[in-house]
Amino acid sequence: MPQPPKQLDASASPREWFGAELRHWRMNVAGLSLQQLAAKAHVSREVIRRIEVGDYNCRLETAIALDRALNTGGVLVRGLGHAFGDRKGHRDDNFCATAPSSGAVTPLRGPMLATETLTAQGSNEPVDRRSFLAVPGLAALAATPGAGRLLSPAQPTHLPKEIQPSDIQELIEAATFLSRLDHQYGGDGIVKQTASTAMMWAEDLLHVSCAPGLRQQLFAAVARLGVVVGASQFDAYAHQDARQTFRFAAACAEEAKEWHLRAKSYSFLSRQAVWIGEPDEGLTFAELGLARADRLTATERAMLHTARARAFAKMGEVQQTLSAVGDADDAFAHTHPQEDPPWMAYYDEAQHNGDTGHALYDLALRGHDPTRAARRLITAVKGHGDRYARSRAISRTKLASLTMATGDPDQAAHIGHQALSEVGNLHSRRAVDDIRELGRFAASHRTNGNAVSLLERVSTTVPA
Known part of the structure; x- marks a missing residue:
């Protein structure tokens, strides 16, 4: 016969306060069982149980996943340091236990607020x-x-x-x-x-x-x-x-x-404009970023030419896209990381292949050879480490969509399941939208069991 859950005293200790807070959000607010929350947060059922009874040190990644699954607004992450201390084991001596939240975000009171x-x-x-x-x-x-x-x-x-x-x-x-x-x-x-x-x-x-x-x-x-x-x-x-x-x-x-930061600002303005369906404006921003290109590093020029390529691709300008990709490749071939400002460290071979691969992906969906896009996206996925998890997930999702649209749906489904697992650990609306696009491509293969299985997982994980 199942045992009733352990009664927790939220005032007994910071650790038990944290467990009571988690149980309150799980049971009273979300109405979830341990197993249901485990599936939603991609966290082990046993880990959640042990956190609730005060028998397990919750990690930051786990708190982020639980906050997201329970839609707490960040209550658990806020309480993490109070309950378990920082990396040196120091807790907040001014901890003041409170009853579990009623639903609103109510950070613990302490001297830092x-x-x-x-x-x-x-x-x-x-x-x-x-x-x-x-x-x-x-x-x-x-x-x-x-x-x-x-x-x-x-x-x-x-x-x-x-x-x-x-x-x-x-x-x-x-x-x-x-x-x-x-x-x-x-x-x-x-x-x-x-x-x-x-x-x-x-x-x-x-x-x-x-x-x-x-x-x-x-x-x-x-x-x-x-x-x-x-x-x-x-x-x-x-x-x-x-x-x-x-x-x-x-x-x-x-x-x-500061010409380097100016270039970075316009690069992001360009990327955002392209993303929201304004490629002409995105091209203008990229060109503004390239003003006085002689003052920029080769890596920065590659970054901005890639932005031009992505804008041209969205506009359906094939030759101009390929020319911009060539300009980006030429610039990147002359990159010297020691010359770049610190914030450009992210733009390595993986990032360059991912960004240019996205531009070629748009051309492939218009009927052009998908091989070049696939090759670059594969290089990006292999090159991105955990520190750039979002970039890796987005490139993997694009690779899955490209394969689903132009190649083998079985292979695409395999790649897509990997992408879904990665996106499930992120807080990225862009990554989620790319997963939705993958679902639309999978829906065109209704007779393929693997594609249907992927579509069902997309529908469950990322509601329309």
Whole structure:
């Protein structure tokens, strides 16, 4: 006879508070069994059970998956550091146990929370101006050398009276850290909220007294953060916010006379425009980014020529697409990573093949030879490591769709199942939309059992 669930005392310890909070959201809010939540979150049933009874240290990745599956708004990630401590095992001594949430997001109160609340861009939900400091799981990830005070719970919440070099360094470190989260987990959910609140703080810093010698550095740091924040908003489909943030980043880069950041801002503006069905505007942004190309590195020129190729491909301009891909290949052949700014480290051979492969994919769907696109997408999938999980998942999904549309549906289904498993671990609206496209291609093979099986999984995992 099944045993009744262990009774938990949320006030007994931070660990039991966390377990009670998880059980409340699972049973009282979502109405799910352990097995149902395990299937939805792709987390072992036994792991969930042990977390609930306070017998297992919940990891950040697990908390993110559970928050997403239960639609908690980030309650579990917020409580992670309080319950289990940071990487050094330190807990918040100011922990104050509360009853499980009634459904609203109610972060635990601690010294790192500011009293002022604002509304984040693109959201009607109130969030703390510095809510990125109130995410213990993120703070734990950031507890590495060089992470800086900006992502530390000890960071003061008041604006400085005058900009110091340390303030600028914190912006740079925050951009680096958030970019890592965006690439690895996708830009939606808690990453978007964290990035957006960080951007509000950065914008406020531009109104603080700043010595002339630091002014250009400050604007460059804000531009760099803006590129990262815009990228997360783009991935979360907050398109108006993303476009405004990219434009703001480009303006800050120009104020700082930072041609490299200006190029990166226009590259993202181009990619976003192409994505939302405005390839002509995307081409214009790419051309703007190439202004004074002599001041850019070979890698940056390759990045912008790839943006041109993707715009031309969406417009159905075959020869111009192939020419732009050739320009991108020529530039990339002369790349020297040591010459690139730090934020261009992502644009390696895998990224170049993935981006050009996406352009050739659009041509293949119009009836052109799919071999070149497939070859490049395969190279991208093999080359992307876990640090760039989203890029790998998107390229794998495109490869599956290309194979389903032009090749063997059995092989396509195999690739597609791998892509679905990867996308299930991401918070990326772009990746989800690509999966939907794969489902549409699979639907054209109703007599193929493997294609039908993939379509059923797509329909279950990614509702229309």
